[in-house]
Amino acid sequence: MKWRTIFSSKTMGGDEEVKVFGMWASPYSRRVELALKLKGIPYEYIEEDLSNKSALLIKHNPVHQKIPVLVHNGKSIPESLVILEHIDETWRNNPILLSQDPYDRAMARFWAKFIDEKILSTTRKVSFTTGKEQEHAIEEVTEQLKLLENEVKGKAYFGGEGIGYVDIVANFLVFWFGNLQEALGINIFSQHKFPFIFEWIQKQLKIDMVDESRIPKDKHLTYIRTRLAAFKSASK
């Protein structure tokens, strides 16, 4: 278990204690860190070895025993989407992630849920299946990405004028997804097929905090390839 303290240039009140239990290659963990960095909230980061979870992680998330977990002044909050809303409601400085308008909030929550329950879930199937099953999963995730493409068409950000909740949830498209498809040797996601999402990615990269939260590519490719190899040998 490695400890790392991160302070951004815009530190907030010194009496708030924020810890994040995360894993560097997890898009769920990365999105929590991105939200904290964007809002300039200092936090202590604890890297978890998922093959050997720490007693502290299990204490803070006994139900699922998963990362990420946010511990705010000693109170544990698991589940990345729950964490993001908590961050936005607690620290009301810019960027405000969710609109105050109930309908806009409902739409943002809808797309976040869609990303997690459909796109990321189907992406797991693409990674961990073969043959016809994988082909089917690739078709499925392509259709799901098309729906997301349609949602960002004509918009600078999913949230409208500035980076928001859905942009942060969709952050996995900026680095993580491209690395994954390279490791898998497939080409689902290209500028040709998804011009609007790629345009959105270019805008995301212009945001310092997003660019700084880039996953080291070689390290990530090695990690994915190791996991895929382990899956292949386990399924023999």
Place this chain on the structure above:
Amino acid sequence: MAGELVLLDFWPSPFGMRSRIALAEKGIPYEYREEDLRNKSDLLLQMNPVHKKIPVLIHNGKPVCESVIQVQYIDEVWHDKAPLIPSDPYQRAVARFWVDFIDKKIYELGSKIWKTKGEEQANAKKEFIECLKLLEGELGDKTYFGGESLGYVDVALVPFYSWFYAYEKCGDFSIEAECPKMIAWVKRCMQKESVAKSLPDQEKVYEFILQLKKVFGIE
């Protein structure tokens, strides 16, 4: 603020029941429209093109899809009556966590109980009871998950009670025997008109499940 409110729903859906309860708790009038899921209406397909599922809440012509999103929307628009989501930020996060847990576990495990047999069913029953026990732990000594009044977690969970009899008959077990606190909580909820009127009769749900089993060729 009230405007025109339509709920596209299907009577046995526990997800639809959540929105029915939320609207009833706040005394908000709406039009209930029953969908035939084998022959979905153009309106449903138009209002929920992504998932093509019920429930869909249509407020002044604009759709809100997904039951947990609907309940939050209803609570935010009609915030002055019977608040469901806690006002304390941490309690809000806790409530959202448990609703997420219910969504990830209860429906899927319950479905396995009536759809499968043998070892798969036995495992589903075991895990289902474990989940209910975790929820009992979260309830503790409170009257409702929301404290003294119905809250977000209560609204998200209580609809599944209408399926308990079907699960018990198909799985040959008693939920009350394993989780008496859960059933005691259910009975308190059922004393509320908003809940009692939103949930269908358990026997009717069981008959519906038996018909589904025939259609899917499940014994």
